[in-house]
Amino acid sequence: MSDLDLSQPREWIAQAAGIAILTGAGISAESGVPTFRGAGGLWNDYRAEDLATPEAFTRDPKLVWQWYNWRRELIAKAEPNPAHHALVQLEIRKRIFTLITQNVDGLHDRAGNGKILKLHGDIWRLRCMQCGANWPDRRVPLPKLPPHCQCGGIARPNVVWFGEPLPDGMMKEAEHASESAQVFLVIGTSANVYPAASLIPYARQSGAKVIEINTEETPYSNAVDCALRGPAGEILPKLV
Ligand code: BJW
Ligand code: ZN
Numbered sequence: 001m002s003d004l005d006l007s008q009p010r011e012w013i014a015q016a017a018g019i020a021i022l023t024g025a026g027i028s029a030e031s032g033v034p035t036f037r038g039a040g041g042l043w044n045d046y047r048a049e050d051l052a053t054p055e056a057f058t059r060d061p062k063l064v065w066q067w068y069n070w071r072r073e074l075i076a077k078a079e080p081n082p083a084h085h086a087l088v089q090l091e092i093r094k095r096i097f098t099l100i101t102q103n104v105d106g107l108h109d110r111a112g113n114g115k116i117l118k119l120h121g122d123i124w125r126l127r128c129m130q131c132g133a134n135w136p137d138r139r140v141p142l143p144k145l146p147p148h149c150q151c152g153g154i155a156r157p158n159v160v161w162f163g164e165p166l167p168d169g170m171m172k173e174a175e176h177a178s179e180s181a182q183v184f185l186v187i188g189t190s191a192n193v194y195p196a197a198s199l200i201p202y203a204r205q206s207g208a209k210v211i212e213i214n215t216e217e218t219p220y221s222n223a224v225d226c227a228l229r230g231p232a233g234e235i236l237p238k239l240v
Contacts (some may be wrong), residue, residue, distance in 0.1 A: 004227075004228055004229075004230065004235070006228070006238055006239055007237075008226065009048075009209075009211045009226045009228070009239060010228075011187065012183050012209045012211070012238065013090075013140065013184070013185075013211075013239060014184055015182070016094070016181070016182035016183040016209075017094070017182060018094065018095070018096030018097070018180050018181045018182055018183075019090060019094050019096055019097050019098075019181055019182070019183045019184075019185065020097075020098045020100060020174075020177040020178045020180070020181035020183075020184050020185075020199075020201055020203065020208070021065060021087060021090075021098070021099050021100060021184070021185040021186075021187065022098065022100045022101075022102070022184070022185070022186050022187070022189060022196065022200065022223075023087075023100070023101045023102065023108070023187045023188060023189065023206075024101075024103065024187070024188045024189025024190065024191075024196075025103060025138075025189070026104070026187065026188020026189060026190075026214060026215065026232060027083050027084065027103070027107075027187050027188035027232050028078065028081075028107050028188075029102060029188065029231075029232075030082075030083065030231060030232065030233040031078040031079060031080060031081045031084075031090040031107060032074065032077070032078050033074060033075055033078050033105055033107070034074070035188075035190075036190075037190050037192065038190065038208060038216060038239055041141060042165045044225075046067060049063065051063070051064055051140060052159075052161045052162055052164050053065050053161050054161055054163065054164060056100050056161075057081060057093075057156055057161070057206055059125070061145075061146040061154055061156070062145050064156075065142070065145040065146045065147070066145060066155075068123065069140075069141050069142055069145060070124060071123065071135070072124075072140050072141070072142075073080075073141060073219055075105045075106070075107075075139050076118045076138075076140045078105070078107065079107075079110075080107045080108075080110050080111035081232075081233045082233045082236065082237045083106050083187065083188075083231075083232035083233045083235075083236045083237070084108060084110075084111035084113075084193035085111055085112075085237070086236040086239070086240045087099060087108065087111065087113055087236070087240075088111050088112040089240055090240045091113055091115065093217070093240075094111075094213055095145045096181070096223060097115055097175035098115050098117060098173075098174070098178060098181075099113050099115060099117070100116075100117045100119060100138075100174045100177065100178075100196075101116060101117070101118055101120075101197050102119050102120050102189060102193065103118075104118070104120055104121055104122055104123040104157075104159050105123060106124050115175055117170055117174050117177070118167075118170075119160070119166050119167075119170060119171070119174065119196050120159055120160040120166070120196075121157070121158050121159035121160050121167065122158055122159070123147060123157055123158075124136055124137065124138050125137070125155065126147060126149075126156065126158055127155060127156055127158040128149035128151060128153045128154075128155050128156075129153050129154045129155065129156055130149065130151055130152070130154070131149060131151045131153055131155025133149055133150075133151070134158050158217040166195065171195055174199055175199065175202060176206055177200045177208035178202050178203040178208065179202065179207075179208075180206075181201065181203060181206075181208045182208055182209065183208055183209050183210075183211065184200070184203035184204070184208040184209070184210045184211070184215065185211050186200055186210065186211070186213070186214075186220070186224065187212075187213045187214075187232050187236070188211045188213065188214060188232050189214070189218070190218055190220045191219055191220050192219070197219075197220070200212075200220045200223075200224070201220070201223065204223070204224070204225070209225045209226070210224040210225050210226075211224065211225065211226045211227075211228065212226070212227045212228065213228045213230070213232050213235050213236065213238075213239075214225045214227070214229065214232075215229065215230060215231055216229075218220075
């Protein structure tokens with residue numbers, strides 16, 4: 001870690017008027033929130049297709065909710081880490097700034113970022129399967145699974161499962177931010193899930209310097225301008 005040369009990426013960041021950032025589960029790992037894939041990933045024990053799909057929820061809403069209830073408990077105990085805080089400093093400093101996150105944990109909000117595009121929704125919001133109403137609910141644990149809406153319908157977590165579209169217009173906004181940025185930071189994502197991962201080549205083709213921060217190699221590590229190997233909570237505060 002200490003031998004990483006940060007001078008070039010630091011200069012790109014310092015000189016950029018506009019910055020866009022894509023974060024994934026790895027940025028919250030140092031806060032104690034498990035990632036999905038890789039060492040200690042959530043889905044080493046649980047298969048994605050068993051839990052994070054609309055079909056799984058229709059089959060067994062209680063099982064899926066038990067998984068989300070457990071994750072809500074873990075996240076409720078977690079605090080934003082130095083990587084989250086560094087991104088708040090960056091937002092204060094840059095005129096053009098967009099934080100695009102795949103995370104549903106809300107730790108970017110709690111750290112204090114304002115301009116956040118939550119591509120995969122928010123674990124702290126519920127949505128009615130019947131009437132479509134959606135509302136915040138931070139109770140941990142939820143008293144009764146599955147929770148219900150006032151209309152009597154079953155509620156689901158307001159997140160995006162496999163096979164579901166991202167929230168209306170959000171990908172367009174993310175693409176706009178990515179093509180307008182001089183620097184695109186990719187932090188703690190395995191870059192396996194689309195369309196989120198497509199923003200990485202999109203930003204680069206639009207002219208941004210792309211900087212990846214990850215403890216491991218990803219499919220894009222060889223296709224970015226600078227790949228920094230190590231924990232986000234240690235690298236990011238030194239970069240910004
Ligand atoms: C650290 C670290 C430290 C650890 N510091 N780093 C094109 C090609 C192929 C497939 C598709 C395609 N386009 C669409 C698809 C299908 C599918 C898909 O992508 N499948 C792939 C798996 C192949 N995509 C979809 O279905 C999407 N929807 C869609 O495309 O809709 C189209 C449509 C249009 C119109 C009508 C209908 C449909 C939706 C994707 C939804 C993803 N949802 C989840 C669950 C969210 C809710 C929840 O949290 O429960 O989102 S899945 C899960 O993966 C979650 C994450 O946001 C997402 C990404 O994971 P992430 O963040 O990258 O985490 P990990 O764990 O994978 O990686 C962590 C990384 O951190 C690792 O690299 C570590 O090394 C690193 N790390 N500690 C720095 N300290
Ligand atoms: Zn309802």
